[in-house]
Amino acid sequence: MGQKDHNRLMPLISLPRRMANWIAGMGTNPVKVSPLAPADYPAMPAIEGVRLAAVEAGIKYTNREDLAVIAFDNPAAVAGVFTRSKCPSAPVDWCRKQLPKGKARAVVVNSGNANAFTGRKGVDAVRQTAQAAREVFGCKPSEVFIASTGVIGEPLDASEFAGHLERADGKASTDKWEAMARAIMTTDTYPKMATRSFEVDGETYKLNGMAKGSGMIQPDMATMLSFLVTDYPVASSLLQKLLDKAVGPSFNSISVDSDTSTSDTVLLFSALNGRKGEHKAKSAGARAFAKALGEVLHELAMLVVRDGEGASKHVEITVSGAKNTASARRIALTIANSPLVKTAIAGEDANWGRIVMAVGKAGEPADRDRLEISFGGLTLARKGLRALDYDEGKASEVMKRDFIDIAVDVGVGRGKATVWTCDLTAEYVAINADYRS
Amino acid sequence: MGQKDHNRLMPLISLPRRMANWIAGMGTNPVKVSPLAPADYPAMPAIEGVRLAAVEAGIKYTNREDLAVIAFDNPAAVAGVFTRSKCPSAPVDWCRKQLPKGKARAVVVNSGNANAFTGRKGVDAVRQTAQAAREVFGCKPSEVFIASTGVIGEPLDASEFAGHLERADGKASTDKWEAMARAIMTTDTYPKMATRSFEVDGETYKLNGMAKGSGMIQPDMATMLSFLVTDYPVASSLLQKLLDKAVGPSFNSISVDSDTSTSDTVLLFSALNGRKGEHKAKSAGARAFAKALGEVLHELAMLVVRDGEGASKHVEITVSGAKNTASARRIALTIANSPLVKTAIAGEDANWGRIVMAVGKAGEPADRDRLEISFGGLTLARKGLRALDYDEGKASEVMKRDFIDIAVDVGVGRGKATVWTCDLTAEYVAINADYRS
Numbered sequence: 084m085g086q087k088d089h090n091r092l093m094p095l096i097s098l099p100r101r102m103a104n105w106i107a108g109m110g111t112n113p114v115k116v117s118p119l120a121p122a123d124y125p126a127m128p129a130i131e132g133v134r135l136a137a138v139e140a141g142i143k144y145t146n147r148e149d150l151a152v153i154a155f156d157n158p159a160a161v162a163g164v165f166t167r168s169k170c171p172s173a174p175v176d177w178c179r180k181q182l183p184k185g186k187a188r189a190v191v192v193n194s195g196n197a198n199a200f201t202g203r204k205g206v207d208a209v210r211q212t213a214q215a216a217r218e219v220f221g222c223k224p225s226e227v228f229i230a231s232t233g234v235i236g237e238p239l240d241a242s243e244f245a246g247h248l249e250r251a252d253g254k255a256s257t258d259k260w261e262a263m264a265r266a267i268m269t270t271d272t273y274p275k276m277a278t279r280s281f282e283v284d285g286e287t288y289k290l291n292g293m294a295k296g297s298g299m300i301q302p303d304m305a306t307m308l309s310f311l312v313t314d315y316p317v318a319s320s321l322l323q324k325l326l327d328k329a330v331g332p333s334f335n336s337i338s339v340d341s342d343t344s345t346s347d348t349v350l351l352f353s354a355l356n357g358r359k360g361e362h363k364a365k366s367a368g369a370r371a372f373a374k375a376l377g378e379v380l381h382e383l384a385m386l387v388v389r390d391g392e393g394a395s396k397h398v399e400i401t402v403s404g405a406k407n408t409a410s411a412r413r414i415a416l417t418i419a420n421s422p423l424v425k426t427a428i429a430g431e432d433a434n435w436g437r438i439v440m441a442v443g444k445a446g447e448p449a450d451r452d453r454l455e456i457s458f459g460g461l462t463l464a465r466k467g468l469r470a471l472d473y474d475e476g477k478a479s480e481v482m483k484r485d486f487i488d489i490a491v492d493v494g495v496g497r498g499k500a501t502v503w504t505c506d507l508t509a510e511y512v513a514i515n516a517d518y519r520s
Numbered sequence: 521m522g523q524k525d526h527n528r529l530m531p532l533i534s535l536p537r538r539m540a541n542w543i544a545g546m547g548t549n550p551v552k553v554s555p556l557a558p559a560d561y562p563a564m565p566a567i568e569g570v571r572l573a574a575v576e577a578g579i580k581y582t583n584r585e586d587l588a589v590i591a592f593d594n595p596a597a598v599a600g601v602f603t604r605s606k607c608p609s610a611p612v613d614w615c616r617k618q619l620p621k622g623k624a625r626a627v628v629v630n631s632g633n634a635n636a637f638t639g640r641k642g643v644d645a646v647r648q649t650a651q652a653a654r655e656v657f658g659c660k661p662s663e664v665f666i667a668s669t670g671v672i673g674e675p676l677d678a679s680e681f682a683g684h685l686e687r688a689d690g691k692a693s694t695d696k697w698e699a700m701a702r703a704i705m706t707t708d709t710y711p712k713m714a715t716r717s718f719e720v721d722g723e724t725y726k727l728n729g730m731a732k733g734s735g736m737i738q739p740d741m742a743t744m745l746s747f748l749v750t751d752y753p754v755a756s757s758l759l760q761k762l763l764d765k766a767v768g769p770s771f772n773s774i775s776v777d778s779d780t781s782t783s784d785t786v787l788l789f790s791a792l793n794g795r796k797g798e799h800k801a802k803s804a805g806a807r808a809f810a811k812a813l814g815e816v817l818h819e820l821a822m823l824v825v826r827d828g829e830g831a832s833k834h835v836e837i838t839v840s841g842a843k844n845t846a847s848a849r850r851i852a853l854t855i856a857n858s859p860l861v862k863t864a865i866a867g868e869d870a871n872w873g874r875i876v877m878a879v880g881k882a883g884e885p886a887d888r889d890r891l892e893i894s895f896g897g898l899t900l901a902r903k904g905l906r907a908l909d910y911d912e913g914k915a916s917e918v919m920k921r922d923f924i925d926i927a928v929d930v931g932v933g934r935g936k937a938t939v940w941t942c943d944l945t946a947e948y949v950a951i952n953a954d955y956r957s
Contacts, residue, residue, distance in 0.1 A: 168880030170888040200876045202889065202905035235873025236906050299860060299877060340859040342874075343881035422777040422859070422944075423736060423952055430953025436672025437779075439637045440736060443605030444780035451607040452639065468639035469673050507859075508953075509946035515860055516867025516945075 116272040119389035119397055119485060119505075125278050127291050129257035130314045132156040132356045136255035137266035140247045142240075143195025143233060148266040150244070152251040153190040153310060154220055159352040160360050161187040161228065162322035164330050166347035172199030174229040175346060177209045181225045185319035187352055188222035190310060191229050191248065192267050194295070198231040198239040199345040208241040215245035219252050230308050230348045232269055232295060264293040267308055270514060271297045271390055277382040279375040281315070283368035288315035290375045294383040298392040298515060299344040309334070309349040309383060315372050317353040318360035325364070325373050326351045333380035336412075336502045339391035340511070341420040351376070388503045393510030396428050398503065399488040404455075405498035410447045412500035414493060417445035425507035428487060433478035435463040438491060453494025459487055553709040556826035556834055556922060556942075562715050564728050566694035567751045569593040569793045573692035574703035577684045579677075580632030580670060585703040587681070589688040590627040590747065591657055596789040597797050598624040598665065599759035601767050603784035609636030611666040612783060614646045618662045622756035624789055625659035627747060628666050628685065629704050631732070635668040635676040636782040645678040652682035656689050667745050667785045669732060670706055701730040704745055707951060708734045708827055714819040716812040718752070720805035725752035727812045731820040735829040735952060736779040746771065746786040746820060752809050754790040755797035762801070762810050763788045770817035773849075773939045776828035777948070778857040788813075825940045830947030833865050835940065836925040841892075842935035847884045849937035851930060854882035862944035865924060870915035872900045875928060890931030896924055 133155060137148035163182050165175050191212055198205045213224035220227075231239060264274035275294040280287050294309035317325070330349060353360055361368050389397050400418050405411035418424055418441040427434035435456045442449050452467035459481035462470050481487065570592060574585035600619050602612050628649055635642045650661035657664075668676060701711035712731040717724050731746035754762070767786060790797055798805050826834050837855050842848035855861055855878040864871035872893045879886050889904035896918035899907050918924065 166880075167883070168877070169883065169886045170876050170880030170891070197873075200873060200888070200891070200901070200905060202903070204905070235876055236901065237873075238906075342858050342860045342877060345877055345880050421779055422948070423779045426949050426952035429949060432953065436634075436637060436674075439607050439672055440605070440779060440782055443603075443607030443782050446604070446606065449606050451637070454607070454637070464637070464673065466639070468637060468641070469675075507949060509949045511859070512863050512866060512944060512946045512949060515863035516869065 117390045117394055119394055120273045121386070124261060124274065125276055127260035127276055127278050128289050130289055130291060130312055130354055132354045133312055134255035134257055135259035135263045136251040137259060137262040138247050138251045138254070140193065140243070142193055148262065149194045150247050150251065151192045151263040151266040152248065152255060153263070153312065154252065154255050155188050155352070155354055157354070157356045158226065159187045159354050160317055160319040160322050161185060162319060162326040162351045164326060164349045166344055168343050168345045170200060170345050172197050172231060172346040173201060173205035173209045174198055174231045175348060177213070178228050178230070178348060178350070181228065184225050186226050187228055188226035189216045189220045189228070190350065191216055191227060192308065192310070193231050193239070194267050194269050195233040196231060196237055196239045197233045197235050197346045199235045201236065201238050204238045208239045211241040212244050215241070215248050218245065219248045228350055230346070232267065232307050232346055235345060260291060260293060264295070267295040269295065269297070270392055271295050273390060275383055275386040275390065277379045277386070279379050281371040281375045283315065283371050288313060288372070290315070290372070290379050292379040292383050294387055296387045297390050298340055299342045307344045307347050311351045311376070311379065312354060313352070313372065314354050315368065316355050316358040316360045317369070317372060318362040321360070321362045321364060321369060322351055322353055325369070325376055329373065329376045329380050333377070333384040337384045337388045338416060338419050338502065338504050339388065339394070385503065388505050391505035392514045393508040393512070394505030395508055396506040397486045398428060398505060399486070399501060400504065401488070401490045401499070401501045402493065403490070403499040404492035404494045404496060405500070406448045406496045407498040408500055409498070411498040412502065414442055414445040414447050414449065414491070415500050415502040417441050418489070418491065419502050419504035422507055425504070428482070429506040429508045431479065431482040433458055433463060433475070433482050438489065439464070442491060442493060448495045449493035450495050455492040455494070457490045458482070459484060554827045554831055556831055557710045558823070561698060561711065562713055564697035564713055564715050565726050567726055567728060567749055567791055569791045570749050571692035571694055572696035572700045573688040574696060574699040575684050575688045575691070577630065577680070579630055585699065586631045587684050587688065588629045588700040588703040589685065589692060590700070590749065591689065591692050592625050592789070592791055594791070594793045595663065596624045596791050597754055597756040597759050598622060599756060599763040599788045601763060601786045603781055605780050605782045607637060607782050609634050609668060609783040610638060610642035610646045611635055611668045612785060614650070615665050615667070615785060615787070618665065621662050623663050624665055625663035626653045626657045626665070627787065628653055628664060629745065629747070630668050631704050631706050632670040633668060633674055633676045634670045634672045634783050636672045638673065638675050641675045645676045648678040649681050652678070652685050655682065656685045665787055667783070667787070669704065669744050669783055672782060697728060697730060701732070704732040706732065706734065707829055708732050710827060712820055712823040712827065714816045714823070716816050718808040718812045720752065720808050725750060725809070727752070727809070727816050729816040729820050731824055733824045734827050735777055736781045744781050744784050748788045748813070748816065749791060750789070750809065751791050752805065753792050753795040753797045754806070754809060755799040758797070758799045758801055758806060759788055759790055762806070762813055766810065766813045766817050770814070770821040774821045774825045775853060775856050775939065775941050776825065822940065825942050828942035829951045830945040830949070831942030832945055833943040834923045835865060835942060836923070836938060837941065838925070838927045838936070838938045839930065840927070840936040841929035841931045841933060842937070843885045843933045844935040845937055846935070848935040849939065851879055851882040851884050851886065851928070852937050852939040854878050855926070855928065856939050856941035859944055862941070865919070866943040866945045868916065868919040870895055870900060870912070870919050875926065876901070879928060879930060885932045886930035887932050892929040892931070894927045895919070896921060
């Protein structure tokens with residue numbers, strides 16, 4: 084997704100810092116809301132046959148909902164993408180196994196415990212959850228999708244999930260999108276939601292999405308958890324194809340701290356409600372849906388970056404002139420993940436020398452003597468040295484912005500890629516030196 | 521270099537925090553000395569025919585020496601390794617070009633300006649420096665080795681270097697090792713020196729080394745600048761061979777922040793003083809020298825890590841059970857460079873779940889269900905889940921130490937590697953959000 088598309092989406096999320104001092108209800112860990120938080124949240128429309136609920140299960144946090152459910156009245160088509168970690172969590176293993184069957188009736192998500200690196204016990208906890216959901220929602224265990232986020236290595240006690248799910252079923256309704264988006268938060272400082280409507284053959288359809296994720300964010304996958312539901316009928320095979328494509332320029336193009344979670348999960352559902360799903364990728368309907376999907380995923384990805392742990396700046400990095408797209412992407416991610424680049428941005432220092440360093444570090448073809456670097460449209464370096472019209476004052480002005488776009492041309496080819504990240508602040512260290520305790 | 525060798529060297533540098541409140545003379549940027557600084561510095565012996573000096577050239581810092589020189593009375597053999605950055609500095613280009621000629625008469629090093637990404641002007645500054653040294657030391661320009669460290673992208677004015685080098689020559693003496701080690705510092709909080717003596721055929725020889733480096737430290741190369749001189753006569757070809765080998769388990773096995781400098785330079789000299797140099801790698805002399813070289817490089821590498829920007833912990837990470845050595849090394853570096861691992865260590869939190877995350881992120885073969893993790897000899901996880909005898913209290917005790925050794929067995933093979941790093945603190949962010957200004 085290019086700069087243009089990005090700008091089109093920005094107004095929705097780059098709103099004033101009205102909520103900067105609002106304290107999120109994070110149980111025992113009250114934290115300040117990100118200064119980059121949106122001023123308000125989108126109104127999420129109801130989707131027929133889709134009910135949601137969030138309940139208090141007391142897994143780790145107290146006085147907040149930490150177990151959420153999406154229940155489909157009729158079997159939904161489903162697609163998913165997961166972490167590439169070599170040490171995936173038990174719920175990720177479970178979802179991967181159920182996905183080929185292509186049918187979903189319930190999604191169960193908990194925060195506070197990732198059920199990762201929990202061995203046999205972790206597998207049992209997932210089975211127990213699926214069994215409990217089966218009884219409550221009257222479906223097969225294979226139609227239950229499960230995700231967990233929180234501490235790694237702590238056994239998850241699911242023995243009381245049956246009761247919690249029953250309560251959830253009792254209070255589930257079509258309007259609980261925000262409640263669920265809040266229930267799945269961990270170090271997030273605000274709930275993340277996005278929605279689009281689109282038309283196919285004169286009918287209006289909807290796509291609702293939510294995400295959680297704040298640290299341990301690096302492609303691939305980026306956000307830890309994201310759930311999306313549409314009422315446009317799409318068959319699982321096409322749903323998967325479109326999701327695979329759409330995560331590339333969204334969740335797979337962001338990084339908060341280069342760290343990859345054991346639990347990253349994106350699940351996309353089509354509430355068929357008995358209808359036959361579209362399966363042709365080139366149909367007008369598939370195109371309209373794919374466009375909405377791209378926009379919702381991009382918006383959620385930006386919300387994740389803007390809630391990056393300790394973030395004070397939203398940074399866009401576009402690398403052009405690379406050997407090819409993959410090379411451009413590697414250089415862009417090397418810049419995005421460089422602690423020295425990230426701390427300079429935190430310090431509002433237009434230290435473009437560190438961009439040079441990061442380009443050199445990436446190990447990709449780049450012509451030092453043709454390198455061109457600009458911050459916020461202001462060219463700082465040209466043809467391998469400081470721009471002749473370089474103006475430290477103007478550069479400093481750019482760095483004071485909330486949103487900083489960095490463009491780097493490495494002068495060897497036509498490859499281009501854009502990634503998004505945030506800065507690295509002392510707040511990030513404080514949050515993570517202290518998360519578990 | 522294994523744990524055993526490491527422990528043998530440790531007593532030399534893991535001394536009490538006596539100097540924690542000492543303020544380094546860093547010109548306008550006074551900083552606290554690393555709490556991991558050595559209590560004192562080794563006495564560096566004179567090496568025949570080798571004179572050193574440091575002078576004030578006012579390049580960036582005020583009231584401190586920032587230009588240093590090593591002068592060889594007779595041609596010395598020389599070997600070097602340099603940054604793998606695709607955007608190397610002008611001095612690195614220069615040294616690479618002179619190295620094959622294998623002869624050195626002078627080394628000129630400045631701090632405060634890296635002369636990197638300075639285009640034509642940078643090349644001119646290097647030439648001007650070599651010319652000035654040629655006149656002062658009566659040698660060929662190709663016998664002058666040059667290194668610069670500091671800000672990237674700022675033109676280096678070398679127009680007055682002739683005068684500075686003349687003053688340096690006037691005051692040069694065989695005992696100025698510490699003066700030079702101080703003059704080449706940038707964000708370093710203490711000078712880094714190491715020395716060894718060794719015997720060959722009943723004769724005693726010396727090897728002196730110094731290094732600077734604190735941030736932008738990642739293999740390969742790790743330390744930004746290091747200079748070593750021996751009086752054991754070794755031919756350039758063998759010198760290069762031994763240096764290439766010795767940087768592997770030392771400078772190329774450390775990382776402070778994963779960032780790779782444009783300027784990393786290690787130069788090793790043998791002051792031949794007219795003697796013919798050893799050229800057989802399997803001679804007893806070459807072996808004795810190689811051993812001393814390995815020890816000095818390792819000690820300097822540890823001093824760099826312990827002076828990592830903002831460091832409060834010295835961390836050793838050993839990965840075993842990997843597919844092969846390269847794989848073990850990649851996993852170890854992924855752990856070492858993970859912001860979430862580094863911040864947990866800063867917070868004295870035995871958050872081994874983040875080690876699992878980093879192993880999974882590395883993308884190398886690893887068996888999640890056979891993973892074993894220990895901190896300070898205390899096993900925290902075994903066979904893919906928390907150890908049955910896990911004791912949070914004991915784990916917390918380990919985390920309070922200055923030196924924390926983490927061992928991870930990934931359960932797939934016999935590959936093993938050790939790397940060293942430091943933690944990531946709010947101090948690191950403060951230093952780097954503010955370095956240039």
